[in-house]
Amino acid sequence: MTPDYDIAIVGAGIVGSSLAARLAPHARVLLVDRDVRGLRGSTGHAPGFVGQLNSRAPLTELAKRSVEAYRQIAGGFNPVGGLEVAYTIEELEGMEPRAVLARSRGLRAEIVGAEQAHTLAPAFVENSAGALYFPDDGTANARVITAAYQNTAISCGARFLDANVLAVEGNAIVLSNGTISATIIVVCTGVWSGQLLSLPAVVSVAHPYAYSATRATRPNSPFVRFPSAHxxxxxxxxxxxxGSYDHDPVHVSTRAMDRHHTATGAWDDVFDDAITRALAMLPTHTAAGFIGMTTADKGDAAEGGEKADAAFAAMVKSREEGTAYAFNGLFQVTPDGMPLVGRVREGVYAAVGVWVTHAAGATGLIADMILQDLGKGEMKDAELREALDPLRFGDREVVDTALRTYNDIWAKEHAQVQGDGL
Structure with missing residues (x-):
């Protein structure tokens, strides 16, 4: 019997929507999500930092490809640059090998002094020893990018469906009111991937991020990282x-995600001190914009249900009113810091644990795999495919290893300056 679709993509965030846009000109594509246009997953609140250099070469390659794609979308990418700030001469000197690595991978990078660091980002850098500056990095507007990809997909014949997917069984996705068959199914559901696939190597975590009250616009500033402070x-x-990674990792289990309707959670006590320390890194005039900051009701950061829904509602309300607020955004980590992208079994693919930084690059890779499977493409990027193989960890229990990468996101990049090769 002929399947209903050539390709069914589950999850309509930046990953699923990008993939739909790439595949719709070549096949009958269905994009399905609880709320295709609503972006209630991580895409809806992603901070949008796009730092292209990573100690792991596959991630650098995916980021470079993503920037190239985002630049084609009006309002999708702002090349404001990126600064990694040092507070001691020793820390600044330790950034030089990273600058060398960046240049070896075709990225511009330079060490700048304290005065230039302040001039580049006066709202965020006051007293420092200097910084590592990446002029070609920038910020991505994940909502704008995703909407553009969705519009492209639907203009090329893709169908959108708002529905709750309960399971992936064989070559069918099971909905609450029936099933839909497809030759190929791709799971791009982010923090909800555990509901549909057994991939123990991808782990959901909670993460605090805060917004200031609305202020007057000012000249563009690079995004800023303070690596030693996370x-x-x-x-x-x-x-x-x-935002801050300077706290103990908060694991959100697959069972807990069953109770989440959005990729937000309740605010946890552990985040209070982390955000307080983060605001102390900023100049006084910038930190003042966060005075009176509100959060949702406190509770277990992994808790779903009514508290998670209330947290999402509070975030939306504060955004609309222009008041300062902080929230708990959920995303995924893996044991080696790289996403799971590729074939899980015959006819089923996954693209999970993918950040906005790497989304377009990852979907280009998986689109090529799928088109090859459909007899419409050829083998490409064999080494990248191997590096991101979703089955590379087997069935090992690696939650603790994955959680350690949460706090080590930047320290790892500085320590492993030789990378892993492509």
Missing amino acids: VYARDHGSVDGV
């Missing part, structure tokens, strides 16, 4: 944002 900040146009 803090980052950016100018969002009319508000400032700051």
Whole structure:
């Protein structure tokens, strides 16, 4: 019997929508999500930092490809640059090998002094020893990018369906009111991937991010990372944002995700001190914009249900009113810090644990795989495919290893300056 579709993509965030746009000209594509246009997953609240250099060469390659794609979308990518700030001479000197690595991979990078670091980002850098500057990095507007990809997909004949997918069985996706068959099914559901696939190597975590009250716009600023403090900040146009990894990882289990209708959770006590320390990194005039910051009701950060829904509602309300607020955004980590992209079994693919930084590059890779399977393409990127193989960890229990990468996101990049090769 002929399947209903050539390809069914489950999950309509930036990953699923990008993939739909790439495949719709070549096949009958269905994009299905609880709310295709609503973006209630991580895409809807992603801070949008796009730092292209990573100690792991596959991630650098995916980021470079993503930037190339985002630049083609009006309002999708702002090349404001990126700064990694040092507070001691020793820390600044330790960034030089990273600058060398960046240049070896075709990225511009330079060490700048304290005065230039302040001049580049006066709202975020006051007193420092200097910084590592990446002029070609920038910020991505994940909502704009996703909407553009969805519009492309539907103009090329893709069908959108708002529905709750309960399971993937054989060559069918099971909905609450029936099933839909497809030659190929791709799971791009982010923090909900565990509901549909057994991939123990991808782990959902909670993460605090805060927005200031609305302020007057100012000249573009690079996004800023403070690697030694595990803090980052950016100018969002009319508000400032700051996030922190400086806290114990908070694991959100697959069972807990069953109770989440959005990729947000309740605010946890552990985030209070982390955000306080993060704001202390900023100049006083910038930190003042966060005074009076609100959060949703406190609770277990992994808790779903009514508290998670309330957290999402509070975030939306504060955004609309222009008041300062902080929220718990959920995303995924893996044991080696790289996403799971590729074939899970015959006719079923996954693209999970993918950040906005790497989304377009990852979907280009998986689109080529699928088109090859459909007899419409040829073998490409064999080494990248191997590096991102979703089955590379087997069935090992690796939750603890994955959680350790949460705090080590930047320290790992600085320590492993030789990378892993492509």
